[in-house]
Amino acid sequence: MNMQKKQLMPKWFYQMASPKWCYKITGKLLPLFSCTGLALLLLGTVWALLYAPEDYQQGNSFRIIYIHVPSAILAQSIYVTMALAGAVGIIWKMKIADMVAYACAPVGASMAFLALITGAIWGKPTWGSWWVWDARLTSMLILLFLYFGVMALYAAMGKPSRAARATAILSLVGLVNIPIIKYSVEWWNTLHQPATFSLTEKPAMPVQMWLPLLVMVLGFYCFFATAMMLRLRNEILSREKRTNWVKELVTKV
Amino acid sequence: MTPKRKNRLMLVLFVILGGVVAVGLGLYAIDKGVGISVFYSPQQIADGEAPAATRIRAGGMVQQGSVKRDPNSLQVEFVLTDFKQNLTVIYKGILPDLFREGQGVVAQGQLDKQGVFQAVEVLAKHDEKYMPPEVADALEKAGVDADGQQLENNAGQEVSQ
Amino acid sequence: MMRVFWAELSRDLLLAFRHKGDFLNPLIFFLMVAVLFPLGVSPAADFLAQIAPGVLWVSALLATLLSLDNLFKSDFDDGTLEQLLLSPESTYMIALAKACAHWITTGLPLALMAPLLAVMLFLPAQAIVTLVISLLIGTATLSLVGAIASALTVGLKKGGVLISLLVIPLYIPVLIFGASAVQSAVDGLPVTAYLAILGAMFALSLVLAPFAIAASLRVSVSS
Amino acid sequence: MQFDTWVEFVDMGGHGLYVWLSFAIAAGIIIINVMLPWINQKKLIGSLQRKFQREGDLK
Amino acid sequence: MAVLLLEVKDLYCERDDKVLFENLSFQLQQGTVLHLGGSNGSGKTSLLRILCGLYHDYEGQIEFFGQKIDDELAYYHSSLLYFGHQVSVKLGLTALENLTWYARIQPQLDASLISKALTEVGLAGYEQVLCQNLSAGQRRRVNLARLYMQKTTDVSHSLWILDEPFTAIDKQGVAALEQHISAFSASGGTVILTTHQQLELNSKIQRLNLDDWGTK
Numbered sequence: 001m002n003m004q005k006k007q008l009m010p011k012w013f014y015q016m017a018s019p020k021w022c023y024k025i026t027g028k029l030l031p032l033f034s035c036t037g038l039a040l041l042l043l044g045t046v047w048a049l050l051y052a053p054e055d056y057q058q059g060n061s062f063r064i065i066y067i068h069v070p071s072a073i074l075a076q077s078i079y080v081t082m083a084l085a086g087a088v089g090i091i092w093k094m095k096i097a098d099m100v101a102y103a104c105a106p107v108g109a110s111m112a113f114l115a116l117i118t119g120a121i122w123g124k125p126t127w128g129s130w131w132v133w134d135a136r137l138t139s140m141l142i143l144l145f146l147y148f149g150v151m152a153l154y155a156a157m158g159k160p161s162r163a164a165r166a167t168a169i170l171s172l173v174g175l176v177n178i179p180i181i182k183y184s185v186e187w188w189n190t191l192h193q194p195a196t197f198s199l200t201e202k203p204a205m206p207v208q209m210w211l212p213l214l215v216m217v218l219g220f221y222c223f224f225a226t227a228m229m230l231r232l233r234n235e236i237l238s239r240e241k242r243t244n245w246v247k248e249l250v251t252k253v
Numbered sequence: 254m255t256p257k258r259k260n261r262l263m264l265v266l267f268v269i270l271g272g273v274v275a276v277g278l279g280l281y282a283i284d285k286g287v288g289i290s291v292f293y294s295p296q297q298i299a300d301g302e303a304p305a306a307t308r309i310r311a312g313g314m315v316q317q318g319s320v321k322r323d324p325n326s327l328q329v330e331f332v333l334t335d336f337k338q339n340l341t342v343i344y345k346g347i348l349p350d351l352f353r354e355g356q357g358v359v360a361q362g363q364l365d366k367q368g369v370f371q372a373v374e375v376l377a378k379h380d381e382k383y384m385p386p387e388v389a390d391a392l393e394k395a396g397v398d399a400d401g402q403q404l405e406n407n408a409g410q411e412v413s414q
Numbered sequence: 415m416m417r418v419f420w421a422e423l424s425r426d427l428l429l430a431f432r433h434k435g436d437f438l439n440p441l442i443f444f445l446m447v448a449v450l451f452p453l454g455v456s457p458a459a460d461f462l463a464q465i466a467p468g469v470l471w472v473s474a475l476l477a478t479l480l481s482l483d484n485l486f487k488s489d490f491d492d493g494t495l496e497q498l499l500l501s502p503e504s505t506y507m508i509a510l511a512k513a514c515a516h517w518i519t520t521g522l523p524l525a526l527m528a529p530l531l532a533v534m535l536f537l538p539a540q541a542i543v544t545l546v547i548s549l550l551i552g553t554a555t556l557s558l559v560g561a562i563a564s565a566l567t568v569g570l571k572k573g574g575v576l577i578s579l580l581v582i583p584l585y586i587p588v589l590i591f592g593a594s595a596v597q598s599a600v601d602g603l604p605v606t607a608y609l610a611i612l613g614a615m616f617a618l619s620l621v622l623a624p625f626a627i628a629a630s631l632r633v634s635v636s637s
Numbered sequence: 638m639q640f641d642t643w644v645e646f647v648d649m650g651g652h653g654l655y656v657w658l659s660f661a662i663a664a665g666i667i668i669i670n671v672m673l674p675w676i677n678q679k680k681l682i683g684s685l686q687r688k689f690q691r692e693g694d695l696k
Numbered sequence: 697m698a699v700l701l702l703e704v705k706d707l708y709c710e711r712d713d714k715v716l717f718e719n720l721s722f723q724l725q726q727g728t729v730l731h732l733g734g735s736n737g738s739g740k741t742s743l744l745r746i747l748c749g750l751y752h753d754y755e756g757q758i759e760f761f762g763q764k765i766d767d768e769l770a771y772y773h774s775s776l777l778y779f780g781h782q783v784s785v786k787l788g789l790t791a792l793e794n795l796t797w798y799a800r801i802q803p804q805l806d807a808s809l810i811s812k813a814l815t816e817v818g819l820a821g822y823e824q825v826l827c828q829n830l831s832a833g834q835r836r837r838v839n840l841a842r843l844y845m846q847k848t849t850d851v852s853h854s855l856w857i858l859d860e861p862f863t864a865i866d867k868q869g870v871a872a873l874e875q876h877i878s879a880f881s882a883s884g885g886t887v888i889l890t891t892h893q894q895l896e897l898n899s900k901i902q903r904l905n906l907d908d909w910g911t912k
Contacts, residue, residue, distance in 0.1 A: 271621030493782025
């Protein structure tokens, strides 16, 4: 009833076409990212655990770096992605961008958590303590709190379009705050070593150590793409459930 | 100019002014060296810069050959150095794996009346350089560290001469 | 543009003046939290002096946090908030005025009362001036940033706990530099660098936060 | 290959617990992050199918 | 003479999975009164809030003098007076203080008309009384006094959006208000209102029933 009415309105149809196109394209990209991701992660893990040399000081506990660093990098870049998607959603009123931001949050939070927990596990044998109030640990913890805030706000808001705008504002404010947090805690207390990877400098480790790390980082990015797209597709389906294309898609299966 | 445009211009100027003030103050703070004293070096402690009778952090290298372990307890005594001044540290407890001579550590504790640092926690500070043990051995034989710089123990010898 | 700022500021101050509880409660809360530490941890003077910078700053932060819930709530409930948003005047200025009024009714009295608590906690006398200055600048930043979270949660039934969750991560830098400034003053180290950072954060939030507050209010009212 | 024997590999020079714990947690988190939305999708499609069926019956 | 003030094109809004209205289009000429009807929950308040620019979850276009309202929001708001469900007066302030504040945030209101407006709504002598000491009807009258403070210079550009303005107002009050609305529209002002009462106006009344535009 409703459906037929909508079909008569070309404008509706075109506005709905965007999520539809997105659903289709992610459907094509998903196998690509998930297979590459799985392959890279398996390769990276085997390489990291079996073939990468141990560190001259830390011995084999060094291998934790292959989880710790990718997850820490990912936690930060997912936050940036989320905030930027939120900004796009606000400025251009793009529904898909809102949904991307929504899909990012839990994945990012779990990456921040993973970075923290592996940091703690790594800290025990190297620093001699499970947890130290060190700059980077603290700023990662705050990043996790920011994720929690975004997710809690999303859960409390109810209506998706409103929630999307509210969380976008919050994550943008958090984005401005991230460098401030970073510098504040860095000046406040310092024990952690500087960043392992940076774009401008040559890595401070030999090739046989950082190559598997690179593989792991890429694998983690593919994993993020996979998890995010899966969430995004669910979100598209549930928000567009009153449209014809979802009906066709679902009944065809 | 319409009042609306004028308002908008005022707003933009206000925001720019705020940004400039923020950057200026930030640069001033960096210039003043905010937050550099996260831990005191043995030199600073010898100069009396560190407050007595409160818990502070002391950082430096563990001097080669200075670690004395008490055979009957977990007590460890070692000398923390910045190659200018030395500070004796006493600590009871399990040391981290990375604790070794020539390694950077940060100790948390209090100075006692004799000028000995009573540590309650010793943390090993590890750098961002990683390398396989064979490479490290080779480098050590050549007398350079991963950056190609002279190893600390050479520097330490210079100081002791 | 300034007209609407003064209109809103004077109205909020008048209301706060008539409803004294609104700004007395955070002050009393500040006092009580600070008193909990000697009672709960240790009344030894040297120990208290050691923790005083942190305790005073954390208490001030919590007192500010407590008062945030009310910032837009009553305006939202009686419908004057949507009338404010229907004003053709700049929403930026309105948001700034609300945050300003909040600071005058909470941050300013907190900073002025802090010396009293500093004496109770045996904070060395040379640090008291720094304490007051750092609180004056710092609480202004707290009001501005907190107003964003308050504006985001104003339409929600259970906003109170959520505000803390949203705002505490954003408050951490202010706390770190504020407490460090006081600690430096206690240790006899220079404090201008810390105060400059607090000032920089204040300047940044002063010009940027009103945008976020205004946008959040629009989202919250549109329910 | 860095390890000669199986035992050595598991032990990781005394750090086996730390290393294996890290990798296990990572694997767990990754699997959860992929499986949860996947299961949700199955559920969602199922419920939508039922919904459309009901609506189809009503017609 | 008939100048187009407000045009609504293809408005669509849904709430809680229910379509409130779709394909809703109408035009409003200067000097008309639009009486919005519909059963409870048919979306009257939502439509009014959309027309005010307060509620954004809709599709379609709203144009004020040919310009989208969101593009020229400040201009649109300077022509608009909205009267919502809530009292919209601060209980901690007096009637005079409330209206003075309104005159400062909404420049289309004239502060010099406050005492006259309060007399018109029957609150003469209550200027200095805190609103918390007024009855519910009197509080609403304080808010309604804004309608008597409209600057007369630009009436033909003015739009009033009134959501149940007669609630809690007694009979004489309703009659006086109806008369004021008629006078306003006679001088070129435009009004959109919802009410469950019988409207007795001598103005051009346009009617719109939202029950015809949504799914049941």
